[in-house]
Amino acid sequence: MRVAGLQGWWRLAALALALGLAARAAGGQPAAAVDVARLDYGLVARLLAPGVYVVEGANADFSIANGCNIINTGFIVTSAGVVVINTGPSRRYGEQLRALIARTSAQPVVQVIHLNLHPDYFLGNQAFGDVPRRATADTRTGMGREAKSYEDNLYRLCGDWMKGTEAVLPNDTLAPGVVRIGERELELRELRGHTDSDLVLIDRASGVLFAGGLVFAQRIPTTPHAQVGRWLESLDALGGLSFKVLVPSHGPVRSDGEGIAMTRRYLQWLDRSFRAAAEQGLEMNELLRADVPAEFRGWAAFATEYTRNVAHLYPRYEQAALAPRK
Amino acid sequence: MVCEPVSRVRRRWLVALPAGVFVIGLGASRAADPFEGDPYKSHPWSDMRREFLGRDARVLFDERVRVSGPPFAEDPMNVPITVSAQGIGPVERIVVLVDRNPIRKVLEYMPGGALASVSFRFKLEQASPVRAAVQTRDGLWHVGGTWVDSAGGGCTVSGVTRKDGSWSRTLMQTSGKLFPSSPAAESQGSRLRLRVMHPMDTGLVGGIPAFYVSKLAVLDDKGRELLRMNTFEPVSENPVFSFDFPGHPAGSLRLVGIDNNGNRLDARIE
Numbered sequence: 001m002r003v004a005g006l007q008g009w010w011r012l013a014a015l016a017l018a019l020g021l022a023a024r025a026a027g028g029q030p031a032a033a034v035d036v037a038r039l040d041y042g043l044v045a046r047l048l049a050p051g052v053y054v055v056e057g058a059n060a061d062f063s064i065a066n067g068c069n070i071i072n073t074g075f076i077v078t079s080a081g082v083v084v085i086n087t088g089p090s091r092r093y094g095e096q097l098r099a100l101i102a103r104t105s106a107q108p109v110v111q112v113i114h115l116n117l118h119p120d121y122f123l124g125n126q127a128f129g130d131v132p133r134r135a136t137a138d139t140r141t142g143m144g145r146e147a148k149s150y151e152d153n154l155y156r157l158c159g160d161w162m163k164g165t166e167a168v169l170p171n172d173t174l175a176p177g178v179v180r181i182g183e184r185e186l187e188l189r190e191l192r193g194h195t196d197s198d199l200v201l202i203d204r205a206s207g208v209l210f211a212g213g214l215v216f217a218q219r220i221p222t223t224p225h226a227q228v229g230r231w232l233e234s235l236d237a238l239g240g241l242s243f244k245v246l247v248p249s250h251g252p253v254r255s256d257g258e259g260i261a262m263t264r265r266y267l268q269w270l271d272r273s274f275r276a277a278a279e280q281g282l283e284m285n286e287l288l289r290a291d292v293p294a295e296f297r298g299w300a301a302f303a304t305e306y307t308r309n310v311a312h313l314y315p316r317y318e319q320a321a322l323a324p325r326k
Numbered sequence: 327m328v329c330e331p332v333s334r335v336r337r338r339w340l341v342a343l344p345a346g347v348f349v350i351g352l353g354a355s356r357a358a359d360p361f362e363g364d365p366y367k368s369h370p371w372s373d374m375r376r377e378f379l380g381r382d383a384r385v386l387f388d389e390r391v392r393v394s395g396p397p398f399a400e401d402p403m404n405v406p407i408t409v410s411a412q413g414i415g416p417v418e419r420i421v422v423l424v425d426r427n428p429i430r431k432v433l434e435y436m437p438g439g440a441l442a443s444v445s446f447r448f449k450l451e452q453a454s455p456v457r458a459a460v461q462t463r464d465g466l467w468h469v470g471g472t473w474v475d476s477a478g479g480g481c482t483v484s485g486v487t488r489k490d491g492s493w494s495r496t497l498m499q500t501s502g503k504l505f506p507s508s509p510a511a512e513s514q515g516s517r518l519r520l521r522v523m524h525p526m527d528t529g530l531v532g533g534i535p536a537f538y539v540s541k542l543a544v545l546d547d548k549g550r551e552l553l554r555m556n557t558f559e560p561v562s563e564n565p566v567f568s569f570d571f572p573g574h575p576a577g578s579l580r581l582v583g584i585d586n587n588g589n590r591l592d593a594r595i596e
Binding site: 286324 | 395404406447
């Protein structure tokens, strides 16, 4: 698809985005039609801007019904080849993503960029063994440390979808800055708080921002490596960037900053609520059963992810409350 | 623990069956039940009842014994459990048992002047019923439970401070606080939360013998014992406990304890 004027293109893109959002609001699920019997994720590449595509997963928790495809991956076509952003939760996903890219663009895949260390960011790497797979130093270290337990856990949760999946780690260290590929400039910023290294990628020509794990839109954030204070600082930094479209790793793509605001609201509430609970001497089980604002209860994966949030983060608040006063 | 071959488990409960049914003295319809009325229909239960509650123990599965935990163990090394047994009369002791753990007995709590409620975290080896058997003064055991799902591995991996070696610098260090209200008490209650630094090694990790806090007691400022607890290998590393009092204990509290290697603990709770 070629449109001469960028202005005109943006009107089209905005319309497409609006239609896409409306469709999802009605259906609750992205376009992907998962076929469990054939282990087909039904991946669809949705054009966000010229050459910039998102491949949307279900806004949910891992399950066999959704193929454990709960992540938004993406790819950017340049005159010097295709850059892939994250490779999904399994070998099969990686293969189907690569096939989708080949159907969408005549350009070859030239590199993969991983935005953080979590399993659905890199377990599709077996399909990208022939190209550089790049991540920050901290992300590479973390993937090396966690890969085995990620494999075990996803095999347990996702069953046959994981068949043949083995972690293939990144083979190149990425530094923040601007990566030039063909005519494109990809700006990489390393923030932190969701994990020790949260990479954010901005395609300068289109203003599409891939926010990685820092933004969860209408979805309870995952927190196994989270530090709430740093995460909130990173959200402030993210809010200061100029972008036209924001692609979170989980939840709907939006053309505004509402995804950032949602994540901030949740983390601020969680911080206040956990601190107050610890200062009243609440036990984890009491906190698990305490009131949660209706907005957050309505978000995807609430039942499981909030339980995990409590397990990951509450002990720090408890320890602060029990520590002798200085 | 399901590492046992099924055939052996079956043989054991077949042997256990006549004794269990006889001493429980249940009606004819229950007599045919190899699970002795256990709502979880768990094969180890009849053996567990004899081993931990006694051969002649009288058991009532009682919904007033509330055991709450998470639906699944996000961290199998730290599964939070809260037990509360209110409205069943004066409680002598609370025994917490986990059917499918390699070491089934987690703790035994004698609440004394405290309420019959306790919270703690423990290591879960695999999905299992988690039970509280609460003995009232009349000798009857009231049993409640909850089911916790798990990916497994809680008892057979080392804790964080064992891995990094830091346990020896913090051994038996205690922090704690008396909170002026308690979610478990009706109104005028209070809650004591405690944390004791200890690796709580199960003995099931190669080359690391069992090493765990075995006894704890809370005393008032005159040295009178308010509550007492025996703890075992499955209690989590650096245990955190909550106890609830019907009122506010006067003066400052003292925690005393010992581990199975004889290391003593004596700390004042401010």
